[in-house]
Amino acid sequence: MPELPEVETVRQGLRALILNKTIANIDILWPKIIVNDQLFFKQTLTGQTFEEIDRRGKYLLFRLSNQLTLVSHLRMEGKYRMVPQEQPLTKHTHVIFNFTDGTALRYLDVRKFGRMQLIPTGAENTVSGLKQLGPEPTAADFKVAAFAAALQRHRKAIKPVLLEQHVVAGLGNIYVDEVLWQSQIHPLQPANQLTDTQIKALHQAIIAEMKRAIAAKGTTIRSYTDAYGASGGFQLALAVYGREGEPCQRCGTTILKTKVGQRGTHFCPHCQLLTTKGVAK
């Protein structure tokens, strides 16, 4: 499941592969992937050139000529592949950008959850999802005071709050479990009941974890690969995700897997206690 570090790795790979390529035509094999009208999407993009690729949270922003931006979200299992146009289609290929040089960019997605939307560049804040996105989880954009204030507005558990993307952008199920373990916070801890110490630890862990995971080119758990089909390396660095039944690396207690807000959740029941004003219940 691509989260911010995986999407960033895809961005970097795709930049090297498609910048300055011009679209000759587009095939849409699964129309629901495209938010816009299909015909509009094809006609508007034909003849345009990829000029840059930006990223916001888990969204890829393909900047094209003529002030156009293609917003792309990979959701669970979306992938891009560069191939020669004559290469036989594989299963789960849903959108194909054929370039004028004989190559093609193909979008593959087993679950078909991914979405693409063509908008005028600058209209990003009109796209649902993008417009409510919290700050990037970097030291430059993500400030602890604003983070603390945002957490105060939520009474529900910290885990679903972090998954919402509104308080901070880019974390998914894997990295949320990881940063909560690192900062020793129970996933069910109400967001507005974190202590200042916990907020600072969580804030720091989020920034550091995203940086480390990007450096490792992301985490490959189920099916994620980058634009070249390569796996990430960060799964080896995960402390709790997918490690239920294994000893906690900090205290040796067996890591548990439960459900929080319908999502598989991994944590250490000894290191991550539910607290009231920082005191264990």
Place this chain on the structure above:
DNA sequence: CACACCGCCTGACTGC
């Protein structure tokens, strides 16, 4: 606005 819940999808896995 905050929050809970459902639908979207298909492949892998589980139990009989």
Place this chain on the structure above:
DNA sequence: TGCAGTCAGGCGGTGT
């Protein structure tokens, strides 16, 4: 071995 049932989960939409 075959097959029905369950699970995985990011996010938009809906309802309270």
